Amino acid sequence: MKLDNLEIVKGFNRLFSKFNYIFNFGKLYILTGSNGIGKTTLLRCICGFLRPESGSLLWNNITINIEYNEYAKNIFYLGHLDSLSPNLSVWDNINHLSILQDIPNPFIEGIDLFQIFHLKDLHVYQLSAGQKRRVALSLLNLNKKSLWVLDEPLSSVDKRYEKVFIKLINDHIDNNGIVIMSSHDTVHHYKKASTQIINLDVIK
């Protein structure tokens, strides 16, 4: 995955100009930087929600706009919001989202990594913010997509689930996947050798 001369403008804010970066398979990239520096915008741009003003994003040396559908098949995106529908049960939500993301069969054991099995028949509006986040994160365990784009994945999640999350990320990297995530605090428990921290404050 390669960002080539990327220039992203939001309103009057020229967030990035002539931004080049190469993301390699089997690595974890953590975006850090102060508020409003453009972490979320960069992540959304990588997913293709937002077209850069100039420059291009290349996936396996092909610009993503050319074969966007092929490219989108490789992405698992989790934003600030959990994308769960409040008046569906947890299990219905997981089922629907996994069908939407072409994940073959969501198996019940697979979602229990974040200990949400006992919640599976509750409606999502009955859950707390942390529980919702755990439901959204449990989809990570199910999907086989190679590029994970996560925006502040650990917000409002308890410390004890962090370890589970870190293990998931490390496994994914070992399986030759890419993880790009934004985070306020740099967590030190990921595999050091394959982790790269991108500090957007410094880059600009």
Add this chain to the structure above:
Amino acid sequence: MKNIMSSMFYRELKVQNKSLKDPLFVIGVYLSLLLVFPISLGPSSNLLKSFSPAIIWTCSLITFLTAIEKFFIYDISEGYLEQLFLSSLPLSVIVLIKALCHWISVGLPLIILFPLISIFLNLPLNLLWLICFSLFLGTLSFSLIGIMGAALVIGAKKSNVIVILIIIPLTIPILIFGISSTLFCLEGLIPYSTLYLQCMSLSFLLAISPIVTSSAIKIYLE
């Protein structure tokens, strides 16, 4: 692909109707709007009968306007549109599914209710099914127009006021053709010409509404 579509369909129906009470609320809105007309026009049944096409269609239009928020109600606040965008289903198909589900949860109750309404308004019963058919064409067009308006105002301030301002002018042809075919039905004629015109406007909307709505969603996601 088929799998995704049926799952979408199921999810949309569930999300747009929190429970079975929701279609009942739609019917309640319709009946309460209907109540306004005898109160304001007087109880004379002849007068009501001659105004009945206008009453039927005005009430359906307003009922649809009140139900516009159903389209993207949780999709925006929960960040679900991003997942739709990334899925392998084209956005325009998703839009069509959404509009169809909206019609099922708002339009279908009205049509099922219609025989009851026709009793309230003293309508002749012989061409009732034709009026129902023209209502079907018209309400489906309302759903297709509504989803365009709802998508255009995602994220706007006072969106529920603006959406009315931009939707009403678009519904004028639908109203005119629908009211005319109801009028012909009441006179005992089979309204071929106006039903053709209604079909024409419906197919026109089927063509443009998915395009416009999906580009509006893309604009929102930027």
Add this chain to the structure above:
Amino acid sequence: MIDYLANPSRFFRITNFLLPWLMGLSITLTIIGIYFALFDSPDDLVQGSAVRIMYVHVPSAWLSIFSYLLLSICSFFFIVWRHPLADILSRSIAPVGALFSLLTLLTGSIWGRPMWGTWWVWDARLTSMLILFIFFLGYIALSNAFERNERGSRPAALLAIVGSINLPIVKFSVDWWNTLHQPASIIRTGGISIDQSMLVPLIIMTLAFHIFFVLVVILRSHSILIERKFYHLKVLGKI
């Protein structure tokens, strides 16, 4: 030509050069047109002196249709090529177009008073003009409905394009509705053969109105451009 004009500073230079000419031309043409319309054109056989309001009514009706056409063309350019200048132009056209369609409605109703005996008749033309006015209002409301002003540009442009596809259908359906409900008992305005002595002032007034329209649109787009620049500098902290 469009690419050439699309640079804001060049746009400023060219339009600043044009402005005084346009201003002079529109004032002169308006004076000549009003003179012809009020003093040098004959009374209508049926309508008497009341026909003179036509010299305001008809040009403004033409102009409001023309401005919607222009609005949708600019919106199309903006949606496809995303050039900010197209957005600025359509934002400047919309309120002017709305005002002229309002003027059409007002003069139409003043004209209708002696002719039809009422201020308002749900005549097909007046009704479609009212719908056009609502279209303009919808565009203006949608384009200004967002926290960040530019965010509204593309939805509004999309709306303008949908409207331009839809307006012919609306026009057709309204005409059809009108013939259905009111068999031709209403005096149709214009459209009948117009005498040449009436046609000349009409053309002059139409020209004057259109030039005035271009003038106002240029002025408005200048002020929007300046406003945006000011805001830009403010965001960057230079002011």
